[in-house]
Amino acid sequence: PIMWLEKSHPLGYGEPGFEPLVVLELASDIKEEAVVWLLSRIRDPQQNGGHLGPGVRPQEKENPNLFLVGASWQRLLSGAEDLGLFKEYSDGSMRGFTCSNKHNFKDFTGDGDSFLSMAECQHIIKHELDTLRAREETHVPGYPQAKLYPGKSIIRRLQSKRILIQMFPLHHKEELKRLSFSWYQKVRLSLQPLDSIRHYYGEGQALYFGFLEYFTFALVPMALIGVPYYLFDWEDYDKYVIFAVFNLVWCTVILELWKRRSASLAYQWGTLSRKQAFEEPRPGFHGVLGFNPVTGREEPLYSNAKRQLRIYLVSLPFVLLCLYLSLYVMMVYFLLEGWVLSIHDENPTFWTGVLLFIPSVAYAVVIEAMNLIYRYAAEFLTEWENHRLESSYQNHLVLKVLVYNFFNCFASLFYIAFVMQDMVLLRQSLATLLITSQILNQFMEAFLPYWLQRRRNKKMVRKVQGRRVLEDKALPLAEQVRLEADMSTYLGTFDDYLELFLLFGYVSLFSCVYPLAAVLVVLNNITEVYSDAFKMCHVFKRPFADPAANIGVWQLAFEAMSVIAVVTNCALIGMSPQVRAYFPHSETQLILWTVAVEHGLLALKFILTFLIPDVPKHIQIKLARIEFESLEALKKKLSS
């Protein structure tokens, strides 16, 4: 990799041509030889004008080693070619970028200064750093315990041995200001600036916000229909049936249409045509160094059969065991609750009144603890499964965690709905869950971290101001880096999607019991947009861009949820007294009818899914055109 590297120093920045993009924070007690070795590996030996900045170390003792990494435009463009970035061509189609052909791309002007977004540049540098692999080295110089072998990712080993503390992309003050203004500081309601978000944070983030926005709009009709049911207390189940059927069909349709919208966005952003199989493996991937059978590049290889064995023989049984445990804990909780209630009913005193709360509290604590342990275990297992692609790793991790979370969140609701058959309690629980989770989430996600961050910042600023008086108008870059290094790390869109997923569960699974759910979720989503945008801009470190082509396994998760929703809604309607009144003599008839309707709805769902094409026609044509031209080009190449 050909890179410029610069140590951050409190005096700010001398070199005018250097734009810092990524920050590396090394351990404060790092050995000098390791630093020299790492820098020599990052800097390209053949680079013309390769350049290491003035090695001024920060004076303060508590300040660790911060290095800034940048690269020349030439280097970034060739990195974009290596990564296979897709850019808009002069004819309006999206094509893989090549340096030798750069002038034919639409937005390429002059020396290409604004051609790549900052997020793309940072992604390119991250990619280059991630794919720095050991060759002859057996260990990191100065650290005999940090073993290396051919093909091992250097950055990965440094991270695992805590020699490299962190690596993160820098914010761009100006752009951030512009983005946050158009995003959430404008008072009037407007669509989110998805293109700007993508420009600044990358495709993964932009798709999340795109989905959040889409999902909110899609829920509006359900919310509007739900309001009169709530206001006029329409306990008439004839009407509920219509409401539920509308909800089910609507859920299917919006999920299918989202696929199309997501494909349009991803095409326009150039990630739809990118083939992940052709990408470099993720840094954590290990194996024997060999040649990739598809691309012919040298990289670690790992047998697919071994991975499958690990998944099916270890991960799957583990997940099932955890689900069983979780179910067991829930049953114990309901037992305890019943037992405590009976004690209280027999002889109600103040202490039995307190006792009433104990099972709930204990259950909440146990569930939270189990959640935490499970999350760690899931991460460990997924890492151990050794997936080649980041997306595949993410998908497997998400699948594990979300199955467990789904179970934990909904098992008790299912129990209330179908075992206890207490609709009033169900409605209460739903309302409580929706409202408290909304308030809590907003608080925990945005305001609390913001407040903590602000306190830290103030301290920092005070300290800096103290120094500033002495040094007079120092450039704020060094402080900016220092401030950002101390911000908490954004852990990806996982928790945000999970929250949406659970909300979707509340609104779809039990929609016919609590028609107001959609309204609450819409309200929640509107505030969620703001709080998520705020936390992305001001609370967390800037995350690296993630060139996602779709929302991955979440699409599947939402679809699975909508299938389960058909079952639960039909069951709830079948259980309602109004419907029962139609079959006064025979419960069997009632159940058979319910099951028949449910099967019909499921069939309708699958037919709808099948009939609505996942990619809009005009994009299909553009993709086919690229494919056709590629095949023709290959034919010509082979012929010549």
Place this chain on the structure above:
Amino acid sequence: PIMWLEKSHPLGYGEPGFEPLVVLELASDIKEEAVVWLLSRIRDPQQNGGHLGPGVRPQEKENPNLFLVGASWQRLLSGAEDLGLFKEYSDGSMRGFTCSNKHNFKDFTGDGDSFLSMAECQHIIKHELDTLRAREETHVPGYPQAKLYPGKSIIRRLQSKRILIQMFPLHHKEELKRLSFSWYQKVRLSLQPLDSIRHYYGEGQALYFGFLEYFTFALVPMALIGVPYYLFDWEDYDKYVIFAVFNLVWCTVILELWKRRSASLAYQWGTLSRKQAFEEPRPGFHGVLGFNPVTGREEPLYSNAKRQLRIYLVSLPFVLLCLYLSLYVMMVYFLLEGWVLSIHDENPTFWTGVLLFIPSVAYAVVIEAMNLIYRYAAEFLTEWENHRLESSYQNHLVLKVLVYNFFNCFASLFYIAFVMQDMVLLRQSLATLLITSQILNQFMEAFLPYWLQRRRNKKMVRKVQGRRVLEDKALPLAEQVRLEADMSTYLGTFDDYLELFLLFGYVSLFSCVYPLAAVLVVLNNITEVYSDAFKMCHVFKRPFADPAANIGVWQLAFEAMSVIAVVTNCALIGMSPQVRAYFPHSETQLILWTVAVEHGLLALKFILTFLIPDVPKHIQIKLARIEFESLEALKKKLSS
């Protein structure tokens, strides 16, 4: 198109370099100017050494105009390139054939005489003829009523106006002998020679026989498990449950594995990588002449939205109406049957005994008539929907017809099973249906046509022999052409697949009522292989090769059937007295358990379908490699 064209003549064949491939039969009263025009369009004007055979017309009055079409090897190879045939490259991968690169293909030796199979040559010629499109002509010369407009397929118009009677590929005596020997004349049991079938008849046929063989082998375990149930009269439903669950999982697994096998076969035959979207439209396709947005070639264009409107607003309601009619007829039949039975029971005489048969006979006649009308209507509608690709046309036609046939075949069985709940009658009906359909089919499909054909041949041979005495050792080509022209036309694999589909329905839908079904189907399939092979070789005209990559909509149909099978089997088990005995007090409990088990099985099915990859890993890698190389080649091309 650069073609050689030759009129068949009774004296056989003078030109030694000419290999006749395809026969065109023109109307016997065709006007001379139309012939001259057609020949001029077929023969390429720029062709070097272009050649029209000695125009000797057959002497006999009853002999119509038969023309033989062949082509030089050069022409066929360039046709193969136009069609985008995939052939094995020297490195073992499958690549699009190009003339300039021909020597790098594995089997290309010398002047490429055996490089293309005869089926491929015939397919190339058919393709060239089909894509002969009118340019300035407003009508066929000599036929003012046969209108032409730019882009209209000439062959299509000639066929619709009965100027061109038929067009079919010639058999190759020697190869046919070899093929039929290895296929069905050997006494010992062996696998079918799929590669030879593909070589002679093309990929569509070979895939059908591959599926038939695979399906037969896949049913063997079900048949073996079914035998003891039948022999020992295991009326124990505990065991039936195991049997049914095994069947359901097995059906899912074999269908998934077939996808993989089909992908392997298609890859090896070069049809998997072929992109149908890049192919020329089917001859019946019409529209305004324009430029294809993908390939940039000039061809008719037709709006997709219009086609969708025709499908959803006309075809779909029509199919639903027909299904309703069919259901109505069935209900009338059951009513009549009950009424006749009551008359017979009241006062049984000889005439009421005769009367008992009348509803069944009337029902059979009405159903057969409706089937026939429906088939015509479906063909008309699908034609009218104006599909661009032959495969898409076939899929829509198949879907229409098979839904109706499924309904007709199984509606009465469903009625017996779930409304009358008469398991003994169900078992009887199943056995009768399976055995009679087997015998009837075999007779109607192979022996009857064979016998008719043989009688016709004998007449012909006698006539020829009479002449042969006069002319002494004439080459039999003219007679061969004459004989083949009189054979019946093979209407594609549709009816064969439909038969397999219905058999699969009998064996999977009601497997737990009649465990012997699988045995009967296996026996039927074994004879079916022979009778189908025989009829392909000796009863019907040779069909044109069809470069199929999979069994198309049939895969979907079989999968849908296996989903329905889960529902019916669970319902049948739930209805069995043994299972009812477990829930003596509550029918509700029984139904709820049945439904729960059914949902579990359905979920298992979908997870299995999802987990088993459709294309084997090693083929995925090969496909990805081609795609990667193509994209790289495109990048290079754009750069240079």
